[in-house]
Amino acid sequence: MEAIVYIRLRHRVRHPQNKTVKLRDIAEVIAPEHLQGDLLYTDIYKVRKREMPVAVVDAMIVIEKLHEQWPGIDIQFIGPAQTIVDTSSPARKPWPLFLFVWLLLFVGAGLTIMNFHEDVSMPEVHIKLYEIVTGETTEQPLIFQIPYSIGLGAGMILFFNHLFKKRLNEEPSPMEIEMFNYQQDMDQYVIVHERKEGRISDDDPHS
Template structure:
């Protein structure tokens, strides 16, 4: 009776250059206990510098490697059919001066954006009009509205992004995290499609 092997490939991993990629590093595996240790230690691919920073390992490559040692096994894949291997070195700790420089640029950019928006919608005139409606008096500096509004604007942004420095208020992802996740998913899909396109044999110019 042939043994059954169930494999779930990881979507993306990080791996150093010029090193063998073993099955345990790219997948979760269910198999008979007698063959599981050797199975997990199987070399699937050696990452080389000339392959670039992104390497794709697909299910067909895994099947080809495993059938060399276990030709009579039934291999079934669950989930993704490719693993993206990122060979980019881990970034070093960002220097504090660089952090301050980036923070300063973002602070100035965000402040200018908010001020330009308020100028476009005549926010000062709205506050002046509201102050006149509520109090019956007219003033050019309705601080009773402007100060709470400014505090609320900052607090609203903190709650919207669900972070205060490293503190998270709840387990829900922030809109920024969702957008970054979607961008990474789209980028991975493009990389996989591009890799498949490069592997496709030349059709002689036919469409």
Template sequence: MEASIYIRLRHRIRHQMNAPVKLKEIAEVIAPESLLPDLLYMDIHQIKQEDGQIIIIDAMTVVEKLNQQWPGADVQFIGPAQTIIDTAPLSKNMSLPLFLFVWCLLFTGAALTIMNFHEDVSMRDVHVKLYEIVTGEKTDQPLVFQIPYSIGLGIGMVLFFNHLFKKRFNEEPSPLEVEMFNYQQDLDQYVVLHERKESRTDHERHS
């Protein structure tokens, strides 16, 4: 085959259990128009219950499937060398009581954390001292500092996380989204390396 087939595997997809995985579902393909339909709808893997929740489709598996139908095909891979298939069902909508319980739990924990931090750094004493420096008067309740500070603290947290409920202020990801992305990347890398280690162990065991 003179024409080249260019394949870029997707990093991670979600797929239903007990269903065949088509090439178009796990990769972007560039190929001659005469081959493209057959390539896109080619079965790469049949998901079974014994496969588990996470399945790794390696580039070598795709090459093997392609060579079975088009021997000697010039296959060029671009990007990731494997695709992670997650067969876990989509989570159902969270119930309102559970949502309220988790919200109250997180709110209470965050409030206690902020209060303990301010107690550790003696923020109240700082406000009292600032009030005395600015006004020349001494008071145990410098509300003119404490109220704006409390409001500013809340606004600052909203701006920091770049969200107010479902509203996003700009296109930049929030620090929480970045941390979740990094965690997912590390998790995917571990899954791939762990799968390769298990595959190598099974191969050595059967050799």
């Protein structure tokens, strides 16, 4: 009776350059106990220089490599059919660049808020509200302006779900969702591009 091996490829993994990718690096495996250890340490792929910093390992490559050593096993894949192997080094964040980007975003966000308030005549609105509520006229209705300014900052903190490095709750922020969607689109592009270039084929894993 042939052994059944269940494999779930990970969507994306980070792997050191110039090291052979083993099955345990890119997948979760359920197999008979006498095969489990050897399967996990099977060499699956060698990242070539022309593929750096990203390579795509297809399920067909995994099947071929495993069948070379265990021709009788029945391989069942669950989940994605490819794994993206990222061999790029973690990007460093130099302090001058970080400060420059922070200052740029801070000034840009401030100008955006001020221009919006000018477009909708927010100072005049506060003055009119103060006059309606109190019956008096003033050019600086601080009783509205101060709470409004505090609420504006608090609203941005709640919207982005972060206070410096502290997360307010477990829900992802809109920025995190956008970054996740961007990464998903980039990964899909890499997979499609690899197929278009002929580096991945459903018929020939080495094409």
